[in-house]
Amino acid sequence: MGRKKKRYVEDHIFRIYPDYPLLVLDKIAWAKAGANDPLHFHYYLEIGYCYEGQGTIISEGEEAAFCQGSISLVAPNLLHATRNENGMYNMWGYLFVDLEDFVKLFSFIDERMHMKICRQLFYGVRILDERKYEQLTFLLKQIFRTAGEKKGTYKMQVMSLLCSFLFMLYDVLEHRVEEEAVSLPLLPAIDYIYDHYMEQIKVGQLADMCHFSESHFRKVFQKMKGLGPVDYINCIRVREACRMLQNTMEPIRIVGEKCGYLSISSFERNFKKRMGVLPAKWREERRLYRKKERGEYEIKQILVEERTGDGEENHF
Incomplete structure (x- = not known):
């Protein structure tokens, strides 16, 4: 009797923290996504932008076609997988957003609006065409660019851009003629x-x-x-x-x-x-990870201070 295959692969929650509740992955490329790759899910809202390629995003019971310039939205905890067309090359940018923690960082978002946003973004797979939604595309690309450059107060800039993006996205979904009512x-x-x-x-x-x-x-x-x-x-x-x-x-x-x-x-x-x-093991691993992360940050700070000091001595 053969071993039972796992039906999904989970995305670990520890990659996203409450004070910066999103993960930005830009220019992720692959040459092939097999038809038998397992479905998986994330604990977060997944927002994607297709730079190159085409295919479908499948979830159990439905498929949504994408192509170059598509913006994809995949609800949290939804089994899904990306299938490239004929094994062709694809390149994507992704945002994974912990919407619950994100909303808590903005005091002007009241509970009623919070629920409305969640209701729109927590269901199914949606595909938007960048040609129809140029402002959404601009904001999304700006988020990728700012997060990638990591200059100055980039985290606050990214959060502000994402806030604008989500409110605009909410309005778009509220007024779409082809609003999906299945869920x-x-x-x-x-x-x-x-x-x-x-x-x-x-x-x-x-x-x-x-x-x-x-x-x-x-x-x-x-x-x-x-x-x-x-x-x-x-x-x-x-x-x-x-x-x-x-x-x-x-x-x-x-x-x-x-x-x-x-x-x-x-x-x-x-x-x-x-x-x-x-x-208990997970908690301990998280502690060690964050301790290491703090140590690396302190080393970077020391190096920056040393460089700054050397620069000032040379200047004078």
Whole structure:
């Protein structure tokens, strides 16, 4: 009997931090994406810009075609994969945005607007044509350029540009004629999961909110999100657990309880399934990583100060 193949690959949450809740990857190129590459998902909103190439982005149950100049939007926790046409060369720029943390950094974004933005950006795969949305394209390219140059207050500039981009994107999606309504029946359930992940949630309860039978709800949810409702709930719980493990000294047991797990064994099992290691090990790895990162930063600062000092002596 052969080994069961993994159906998806997860993107680790620790690559994005609350004070700068986005990851910028520009000019990512590949020559071929095989038809059998596994579907994967990210905990974040994925925004892409196709510099070269064409193909499709697939998620379970649907496909969205892209070409040079396409802007792609992929919802968090959605199984998907990029398929290049005939194995041709592709080049992309990507933003991965932790929208929850991003919104918290801007006090003028109230809770109502926060919910509206999330409702538009947290569902499905969308493709926009740069020729129709020149301002969006300009902002996106400016984000890549500013993040790549890393000059001065570049992080604040990137955050401001992204804020403008997301508000403009929201307006575009609100007024598109071809607005996708396929995920709308799931909105009550999705909103409830995000607000009550720390509580015990029954699938039948979510089905009732959407006026579906439980069996039909499971089928629709799997088709629309690429994950079953229980797996989706666990994704949200593990994401929040990672945030707490990284930013607090709460005991592992307490973190698990606050994220909705009734026992530490259940928490550890689900956490390891998604992150590859137990919570305690993950926390320790994060600590060592950040310690190393701080050390590298301090070394760079010393080198900069030494260069500045040498320059001043030579000048005078």
